[in-house]
Amino acid sequence: MQRSPYLSIARFVRTPGVRALPLLCALTLTACQLPAPGPRTASTALGVSEAQATPLGAAIAGELAAHPGLSGIDPLAKPLEAFAARVDLVRTAQRTLDVQYYIWRNDLTGTLLLEALREAADRGVRVRLLLDDNGIPASLDATLAALDAHPNVEVRLFNPFAVRRPKSIGFLTDFSRLNRRMHNKSMTADGMATILGGRNIGDEYFGATDGVVFADLDVLAIGPAASDVAHDFDRYWSSAPAWPAHEILPAPQPAQLDTLDRAAQAVQTNPSAAAFIAALQEKTDVRRLLDGTLPLEWAPTRLVSDDPAKAQGKAAPESLVLSQLRDILGEPKRELDLVSPYFVPGEVGTQYFTQLAANGVTVRVLTNSLEATDVLPVHAGYARRRKALLEGGVELFELRRAAGTQTTKEQAPGAFGSSGSSLHAKTFAVDGQRVFVGSLNFDPRSANLNTELGLVIESPALAGKIETAFWHQVPQLAYQAKLDASGSLYWIRQTADGTTRYDTEPNSRWSTRLAVWFFSILPIEWLL
Structure with missing residues (x-):
């Protein structure tokens, strides 16, 4: 990708x-410029009465009436x-x-x-x-x-x-x-x-x-x-x-x-x-x-969406998704379970997550392992902060390439792509009560450059599913990164036969690890 x-x-x-x-x-910049903008056709979403009059609106009218505001x-x-x-x-x-x-x-x-x-x-x-x-x-x-x-x-x-x-x-x-x-x-x-x-x-x-x-x-x-x-x-x-x-x-x-x-x-x-x-x-x-046979979870929801002016560098800070999420969610009190395929917390994010952990909040993160990532520079941005996160008490899980199957040989993704299975979901649950689902990655690009969209759903049932997955399913599908007594990284994998330990990033070549190190020292974190 x-x-x-x-x-x-x-x-x-x-x-x-x-x-x-x-x-x-x-040398010919004029050929690379957009044309002068012309007139645009005005159009808007349907009004409430128009939308309700559609066959789709009629089909769900009863359910909506039974769950007002949800x-x-x-x-x-x-x-x-x-x-x-x-x-x-x-x-x-x-x-x-x-x-x-x-x-x-x-x-x-x-x-x-x-x-x-x-x-x-x-x-x-x-x-x-x-x-x-x-x-x-x-x-x-x-x-x-x-x-x-x-x-x-x-x-x-x-x-x-x-x-x-x-x-x-x-x-x-x-x-x-x-x-x-x-x-x-x-x-x-x-x-x-x-x-x-x-x-x-x-x-x-x-x-x-x-x-x-x-x-x-x-x-x-x-x-x-x-x-x-x-x-x-x-x-x-x-x-x-x-x-x-x-x-x-x-x-x-x-x-x-x-x-x-x-x-x-x-x-x-x-x-x-x-x-x-x-x-x-x-x-x-x-x-x-x-x-009328689809079981739905009925819950209060809030849309969070960046001001499209962010794409021009003109959006006010309070109009951005991360600011909206802080206002809606507040500070986690008990736990934060986060799933992000491109997890590049940067210095500020690392301080935030480790401070939560220091305050007694259980912070668990699922992201891609090196063998599963589809972009090496992004993994390098994560790897650069991995030790600090672990030292600060954050639990890190890294999805295996083919979850549930045994990888039989080293596999090396290129800088711009790979084969196999890769995490792409972007979701997190707070205190077993609220869930975010949307397009937001926890990386500088999502925070500062790209526009993003998602829903905050007040649903203990959906949040509970994510919490349960971290306790029961994720350890079976992912490596867990840890630090030993000397502060060295290692990874463990849970299998039916017991626990396997890796002292280097699992199923990776030395050349791939070298590439990750090289990207980690480049000043490109803001682009990732």
């Missing part, structure tokens, strides 16, 4: 045959179910679809979901698609331009690149702007139901690849949470960094939507897509929601 614009630059400059292009672009929450942990729920949510919509993502791949799952959006538009649904331009491949430009030309679809690109191929040129001419990205992820139908969380749109997020497979978490939410997300989408949709696609992309080709149709048909006959096509035939959580 691509983690940051810094990594994009590194990959670009190593590509054979393109080393002269940055210089050429630097949101209905359904966790989506299984990848196939999370994919099928999205497709069914699109198919259920009758009036509006508001779709906001950081990454959208031009692959099996990305193609099927784009086709579902086009079909929704064909039946009269207004589709607003807002994508971060760093997270979409250039190969999707023609398809997105064609979708944008559909009378019921409008596509906007957040913080776009003027040069489309290769986009990396833009980082060399406009780094301060393009280094800030929209990391939000949500899909909302008719203003009544939304899916949000950690998953982007791509095969690796739904288990449809032989490469990296992300362990992730979303929630399906109805009630006030869905309405809040719909109105927050309006805020991003009308923000200055959200550019109409037709001002950025090449002119649409009339036959391109036919190409999308053929690609979707080809996917449906592809043997590798069999599990996904089968999942669409099953009764999804969205269908259970419609027929």
Whole structure:
């Protein structure tokens, strides 16, 4: 997975045959600038009465009336179910679809979901698609331009690149702007139901690849949470960094939507897509929601979302997600259970977590191990603070590459990718009472550069599930990092046969560990 614009630059400059292009672009800066912004079509989320009048609104009206002021929450942990729920949510919509993502791949799952959006538009649904331009491949430009030309679809690109191929040129001419990205992820139908969380749109997020497979978490939410997300989408949709696609992309080709149709048909006959096509035939959580058989956790919820002006470096500190979380959650009194795939606490975060532990709060963190990480520089940012965290009383667990199976040989991820299983969920529970689910990583990029989105859910039941996982499941799925009497790091792994100890990072090569050390001494922590 691509983690940051810094990594994009590194990959670009190593590509054979393109080393002269940055210089050429630097000499012709005018070709690398965005066009003057034109007029924008005004549109907003449905009003309450309009949303309630939709078939989706009518189907859940009774449940909402029985739980006034509360949101209905359904966790989506299984990848196939999370994919099928999205497709069914699109198919259920009758009036509006508001779709906001950081990454959208031009692959099996990305193609099927784009086709579902086009079909929704064909039946009269207004589709607003807002994508971060760093997270979409250039190969999707023609398809997105064609979708944008559909009378019921409008596509906007957040913080776009003027040069489309290769986009990396833009980082060399406009780094301060393009280094800030929209990391939000949500899909909302008719203003009544939304899916949000950690998953982007791509095969690796739904288990449809032989490469990296992300362990992730979303929630399906109805009630006030869905309405809040719909109105927050309006805020991003009308923000200055959200550019109409037709001002950025090449002119649409009339036959391109036919190409999308053929690609979707080809996917449906592809043997590798069999599990996904089968999942669409099953009764999804969205269908259970419609027929009243979906068990929901009803709870007060609060939406936390960065001001989109953060992408321009102009947001007030109190408008940022971390500030909102502090105001809503307060200080943990008993325990903090945190799941973050990209955990780079930095000096301030390390002091915060160790101070909590010093005050008697149980602090447990689950992140990726070196063998499971998909980005070495991020692991280096975590490893740099690991000893200080352990010395301060924080408990650290590192997810194994293939949880529940034995790794038989050393495996070395590259700086920009790896194969196997990797944690991607972003969630935490406080005092067994409150849960956060969303896009936020505990790293400097999420705190200071990227925009983020999530829900704080007042639910002892959901918080209890995370607490129980840390006590019973995590030790079986992860290594635990520890310090011995001399202050040296070691790792333990619990198995049916007992405890295995590792004195170096498990299942890693010396060259990989050397690379981690090298990244840890570079002044790049603020980028991670």
